[in-house]
Amino acid sequence: MRTEESVPVLVVGAGLAGASAAMFLGLHGIPALVVERHPATSNQPKARGQSWHTMEALRIAGVAERVSEAGYDLSVGMPIVIAESVAGRTLHEIVGEQPPDWSHLTPVTMAMASQEKVEPILLDRARELGTQVRFGTEVLRLDQDGDGVRARVRDSSGEYTVAAQYVVAADGWRSPIRQALGVGTHGRGALGHSVMVQFRAELDELVQGRDFALFYLQGNPGGNVFVSTDEPGRWVMGFDYDPDTGDRPESYTDAELVDRVRAVVGVDDLDVTIVDRVGTGLAHRVADTFTAGRVHLVGDAAHTMPPHGGQGGNTAVMDGFYLAWKLAAVLQGWAGPGLLDSHDTERRPYGDLIAGQQYANMIVRSAPDKADGTEDPLVPPEQQLLGYRCPGGAIAAEPADDGGLLEDPAQPTGRPGSHAPHVWLRDGVPALDVFGRGFVLLTASPAWAEAAERVADDLAVPLRAQLLDEGEWLTAYGIGAAGASLVRPDRFIAWRATGVGSAAELSAALCTVLSRDDGGSVRSSGPGGTRTHTG
Incomplete structure (x- = not known):
């Protein structure tokens, strides 16, 4: 029978938020334990792109160069367009051939690696700094008091208990921990469900040889988004579905998905190989508090938002960056426990801001029919990322x-x-x-x-x-x-x-x-x- 373990911080979830929190805790001298219920990091080429403020944090951690190399050369362009299909008429271009020059604001440049590539980099660095990472390990329950938190966890060998001073809940948009704590959410709620389809096809000529392409499609019968991945020849497209009708991602045959891909691309006889399909939810929700006792919410557990604008993954990484030094300060005795109250005070207004901006971007880019005048006015990106205040x-x-x-x-x-x-x-x-x-x-x-x-x-x-x-x-x-x-x-x-x-x-x-x-x-x-x- 396994004995109870004791760690200063238990991080639940090894996605971008949890990996970031663990890495920065290690940087500040706090070795964390990360547990993740999935068998490995994400194999989905999503959450692509590291904005300037994120690259500043990654530079501090010593991994900015690794992340940049895992992406693609931005000098070849990064077009984001609204179109009828990839091959069809372009309605509007959002981002041109080059990212903006912010060299007067920051010494770093943005990067364009996906979550699929970045999570292992963050976890490797976290391990270098003393973190333990356990996949296939699920948290069953948490009990906390004034002295700490006891987590009952389960892996392939059975159940055991981990005692921690603090817990970082990075367990995703459904966040069983947030629900168990009774923390509510606010926002516009569920916005829909999508099937994201990975496929292979020869499209280099069509996307003009670019390593990156992102199309938001309007009025297309096949789907509403098309994006390149880190791997040449592999692409992703997405379309909406309604689970309330019994519809499921696995209910679509490969032949049906091929037809949808061809419609999205705009080439009727395109040679397509379906690689994978996965269902995902689209929502606008922010937790009512990011701190509940000794448990602190980060990433999608704290704020779930549409992907439009690319700041969901960035905000998750930065949650870990901003929280880690505070946990370290309290655990090392040079700050009072009240410092941790500032996690909610500082990060929740930002979560509200970014979720609102992503929703407004969704309206502009792919859902103009949802515009009703209640969406937030768009804020210049340099103010969102480098001009945000606490x-x-x-x-x-x-x-x-x-x-x-x-x-x-x-x-x-x-x-x-x-x-x-x-x-x-x-x-x-x-x-x-x-x-x-x-x-x-x-x-x-x-x-x-x-x-x-x-x-x-x-x-x-x-x-x-x-x-x-x-x-x-x-x-x-x-x-x-x-x-x-x-x-x-x-x-x-x-x-x-x-x-x-x-x-x-x-x-x-x-x-x-x-x-x-x-x-x-x-x-x-x-x-x-x-x-x-x-x-």
């Missing part, structure tokens, strides 16, 4: 903050709760490369750098000063030459001093951000707790 949560907010969730990253304010602006340091090093492992105090003032050393030592917080020359970066961060900007491990600004201040002010701000109740007292003397870096 005006509440783990920050020391400024009294004059208007609480806005979005700003233009090309005109940064540098206020707490905002994404740290992209600036170049010495020798062509981006500011991004000094973030990710702890708190960083950016400053041109040796006095603030000295204060950071004292506070890091006194509070036992991973904090370092980055002493910079005076320059344009001061304007981007909204401080003067005598000021300082405190950046969280997830590269959100936590606090700033526009001018001269004291170690006591910095300490008090950190205690506010980290939900500590020790008042931020600072010793008058003593060795520094961290090095000062120049850049």
Whole structure:
């Protein structure tokens, strides 16, 4: 009989959200246990594309290059069009031949790998950092109290118990954990069901030799979407079905699916080989809370949205990125448990925003008949991804903050709760490369750098000063030459001093951000707790 195991964090689900959470927990020194009921990672070429904010996080984790190489060369183009069929009349082009140039906003470029390729990369990195991953393992129930969570799990050898301090629920859009916790959802609910068909066909000439093509089809009798995959010659198309009528993906014969593929492509005699078909749901739902006691929801368990716009998978990865450092801070003792309340405070408004944007994109791209005026107005993508703010949560907010969730990253304010602006340091090093492992105090003032050393030592917080020359970066961060900007491990600004201040002010701000109740007292003397870096 197996004895009870004990782990700091149990991650339920090995998809993009769970794999990300485990990887970033490992990066912050917390070895997690990941359990996944399926026998392996996804074999479906979906959730393709890693946006700029995601690539920033993956760069911090050391896997951005691997992910980029797993996708395709964006220089060959990435057309997204609305058309009658792949070979037929184009009604509207959404994205042109090249992705937008955001080099003034971030040092990274986007990538175009699918979930099928990315999940193993994230899990491999997580294992390198101490994570255990167990496939074919199902969570039967969770019981939690003030001391931790006990999970009853089952694998091929039988049932056993895992005791954890915290649980990350990344168990998908149906999320048995969310349901068992009694966490409700809000949104537009179920929007439909689709059959996604993988097939092989020679279409290179038709899609002009591009490695990527995405067509949203209107008025086509075969289906409503066509997309390329990571594998040349393998494609995916989709069409709606209604399970309430007894319809099932497996009820369609290969011959019927071939006819649908030919209609979608627009070539009546196309040679088609059906590879696979799978049913999937389409919904717009956001959990009413992302935190229930010691359990934290991420990915589709927290927010389910239409795929239009490509941010479902990106948001799942970023959920893990933003949650991991907070769990590590609490488990390692340099933050109070209240810090974890900010997971809901910060991520749920973003989940609402992105789900609403994806729904609005669906209306524009493939379902104009559903437009009724209640859909959200579309927000510029650079604001969605790099201009999103956390005006509440783990920050020391400024009294004059208007609480806005979005700003233009090309005109940064540098206020707490905002994404740290992209600036170049010495020798062509981006500011991004000094973030990710702890708190960083950016400053041109040796006095603030000295204060950071004292506070890091006194509070036992991973904090370092980055002493910079005076320059344009001061304007981007909204401080003067005598000021300082405190950046969280997830590269959100936590606090700033526009001018001269004291170690006591910095300490008090950190205690506010980290939900500590020790008042931020600072010793008058003593060795520094961290090095000062120049850049």
